[in-house]
Amino acid sequence: DGGITQSPKYLFRKEGQNVTLSCEQNLNHDAMYWYRQDPGQGLRLIYYSQIVNDFQKGDIAEGYSVSREKKESFPLTVTSAQKNPTAFYLCASSPAGGGSGGYTFGSGTRLTVV
Amino acid sequence: SQKIEQNSEALNIQEGKTATLTCNYTNYSPAYLQWYRQDPGRGPVFLLLIRENEKEKRKERLKVTFDTTLKQSLFHITASQPADSATYLCAAEGTGGFKTIFGAGTRLFVKA
Numbered sequence: 001d002g003g004i005t006q007s008p009k010y011l012f013r014k015e016g017q018n019v020t021l022s023c024e025q026n027l028n029h030d031a032m033y034w035y036r037q038d039p040g041q042g043l044r045l046i047y048y049s050q051i052v053n054d055f056q057k058g059d060i061a062e063g064y065s066v067s068r069e070k071k072e073s074f075p076l077t078v079t080s081a082q083k084n085p086t087a088f089y090l091c092a093s094s095p096a097g098g099g100s101g102g103y104t105f106g107s108g109t110r111l112t113v114v
Numbered sequence: 115s116q117k118i119e120q121n122s123e124a125l126n127i128q129e130g131k132t133a134t135l136t137c138n139y140t141n142y143s144p145a146y147l148q149w150y151r152q153d154p155g156r157g158p159v160f161l162l163l164i165r166e167n168e169k170e171k172r173k174e175r176l177k178v179t180f181d182t183t184l185k186q187s188l189f190h191i192t193a194s195q196p197a198d199s200a201t202y203l204c205a206a207e208g209t210g211g212f213k214t215i216f217g218a219g220t221r222l223f224v225k226a
Contacts, residue, residue, distance in 0.1 A: 043205075
C-alpha cells in the first residue's frame with residue numbers, strides 16, 4: 001500500500017540537543033510538507049518542498065532545518081535553537097501544489113523535551 | 115491576517131442524526147476548501163474538497179457546502195454513527211498551492 005511513514009512515533013529531546021524526524025513516502029508525490037500541531041491550534045507549516053533539492057520556509061521555520069535529497073524522503077531536524085519544540089509533528093505529501101487533491105499525511109511524531 | 119475558524123466546543127449528537135460542522139474564513143478568498151478527519155494521536159485523513167465555483171459536494175454520507183458570500187463552509191454527516199466520532203479539520207487554500215491554512219478542528223462525539 002502506498003503511503004507516508006513517519007518515525008519514530010515518540011521522541012524525547014534533551015535541552016541543547018538536535019533531533020531528526022524521518023518522513024518517507026512511496027506515493028511518487030512531488031511535493032512534501034512538514035506541519036506542527038499544538039493543542040487548540042491549526043496545523044502550522046514549517047517547511048515545504050516542491051521538488052528534489054529545493055525547499056521553502058513556511059510560517060514557523062525558525063529553529064528547524066530540512067533536506068530533500070531524494071523524492072521519497074523529507075527529514076526534519078529540530079535544532080537546539082527551537083525553544084519550544086514539544087508538539088505533534090506531521091509530514092504530508094501531494095502530487096503537486098496541495099489544494100487540488102488534498103494532502104496525504106503520515107501518522108505523526110510526538111516530540112517531548114525532557 | 116488570514117484566519118480559519120472552527121467551533122472550538124465539541125459537538126455531541128445522537129446516533130442517526132445529522133452532524134453539521136462550521137468553518138468560517140476571514141481576510142481570505144480561498145480557491146479550495148478541504149475537510150479532514152483526525153483521530154487521536156493520528157495524522158489527518160483527507161475527506162472532501164470543494165472549489166469556490168461549487169456550491170455543494172457529496173460523498174456517501176458526507177456533504178460539504180461553500181458559501182463565498184458568507185465566507186463559510188458547512189460539513190454535514192448524515193445518519194451519523196459512533197464510528198464518526200473524531201476531530202474534523204477545515205483547510206483553505208488559494209490558487210498556486212503550498213500555503214494551506216488549517217483550522218484548529220471541531221471534536222465530534224456521536225452517542226449510541
